[in-house]
Ligand SMILES: *[C@@H]1O[C@H](CO)[C@@H](O)[C@H](O)[C@H]1NC(C)=O
Ligand SMILES: *[C@@H]1O[C@H](CO)[C@@H](O)[C@H](O)[C@H]1NC(C)=O
Ligand SMILES: *[C@@H]1O[C@H](CO)[C@@H](O)[C@H](O)[C@H]1NC(C)=O
């Protein structure tokens with residue numbers, strides 16, 4: 001009986017030491033690593049050895065994962081589920097992985113993300129890779145709620161690149177106070193708002209390359225300035241170099257230490273300034289003041305033109321008068337004669353009217 005128990009115990013020990021590897025996976029006990037790569041698996045395999053610290057289940061066709069998928073794997077520190085078809089992350093899916101530091105879900109199709117999807121006991125998660133992981137831009141709302149509720153205070157690195165994100169909900173990262181690196185490259189972000197980055201006081205690197213930012217207005221610049229020690233990357237945005245970008249250009253000139261790729265930021269519009277360095281565009285290149293002075297010049301020109309025309313008309317008038325000087329003279333004489341005749345007639349009548357008797361009569365009447 002004792003022998004049998006011993007034998008069983010020995011077997012259990014041996015069996016656990018030489019734990020079988022799940023079918024279609026490769027297990028290395030020495031490296032504490034299990035790989036199930038591109039094997040058309042439809043679910044997370046059962047029977048992954050308990051010694052596993054690094055687990056790759058990549059390039060398969062897994063759609064669903066949940067808390068039951070990762071039972072008994074409390075030694076795992078690195079889990080990669082990249083290149084699958086995962087569409088939903090349920091609450092507490094990874095909660096049992098008490099030492100999980102790095103979780104890679106890149107290249108999946110997440111459309112439903114539970115509020116506590118990324119909660120890990122012990123808050124041990126340091127890196128979360130969600131590059132090209134969201135099914136579409138609508139999933140960002142779920143993601144924002146999940147980043148809020150998953151207790152990710154110790155997260156250091158978050159990769160959200162290649163996700164077609166058009167906007168970021170306000171305060172989406174406000175519960176990631178330990179974050180050091182944030183990758184948002186190759187999305188379609190058109191604006192940075194007041195509180196987009198609030199709460200990220202320890203951020204050291206912010207990658208916004210290859211987005212759709214055309215201008216960074218004052219509000220966005222203030223938001224970036226609120227990240228005290230961040231190194232910024234902004235290359236590959238379609239910056240529009242028209243009047244109004246001067247404040248951005250001046251900010252850039254003054255922030256060349258923080259904006260690591262400041263020298264390679266180029267205008268995309270208008271066509272005449274394409275590929276011009278933003279650092280080199282000033283109000284003169286943009287033609288903002290030039291346009292004003294040109295308008296002033298046009299106004300002055302029109303005054304000069306009006307004056308010339310009026311002067312010319314006056315000259316013609318005088319010339320016509322000169323040509324007709326004889327006729328005019330004659331008419332003036334005629335007029336003078338006519339006047340004289342009238343005057344003489346009037347004079348005669350006046351003398352006739354001024355008969356003293358008549359004037360006396362009139363005086364009496366007045367009295
Ligand atoms: C919490 O994490 C630390 C290492 O980060 C580990 O040593 C410790 O065992 C963990 N606690 C539990 C309960 O798993
Ligand atoms: C996230 O995954 C993508 C693709 O799998 C990879 O290119 C990228 O380097 C990863 N991000 C980080 C921060 O490791
Ligand atoms: C995203 O996908 C869901 C279906 O999973 C759909 O209902 C929604 O309209 C899509 N959103 C966009 C912006 O395409």
Ligand SMILES: *[C@@H]1O[C@H](CO)[C@@H](O)[C@H](O)[C@H]1NC(C)=O
Nearest residue numbers: 132161162163164186187210
């Ligand atoms: C940007 O992301 C899209 C998918 O959203 C991908 O097809 C494309 O290759 C990425 N571009 C770069 C330069 O990484």
Ligand SMILES: *[C@@H]1O[C@H](CO)[C@@H](O)[C@H](O)[C@H]1NC(C)=O
Nearest residue numbers: 193194195198219222223226
């Ligand atoms: C931006 O946030 C500050 C407080 O942080 C607030 O006073 C200000 O009104 C906000 N501006 C806009 C445009 O929302």
Ligand SMILES: *[C@@H]1O[C@H](CO)[C@@H](O)[C@H](O)[C@H]1NC(C)=O
Nearest residue numbers: 249250253254279280281282
């Ligand atoms: C850029 O900044 C320097 C000082 O750091 C200043 O001398 C220079 O005039 C600025 N250039 C422009 C175009 O604002």
Ligand SMILES: *[C@@H]1O[C@H](CO)[C@@H](O)[C@H](O)[C@H]1NC(C)=O
Nearest residue numbers: 266267271272273274275276
């Ligand atoms: C701008 O640069 C891109 C890539 O360097 C090039 O393909 C394009 O022809 C350039 N456009 C102009 C107008 O110089």
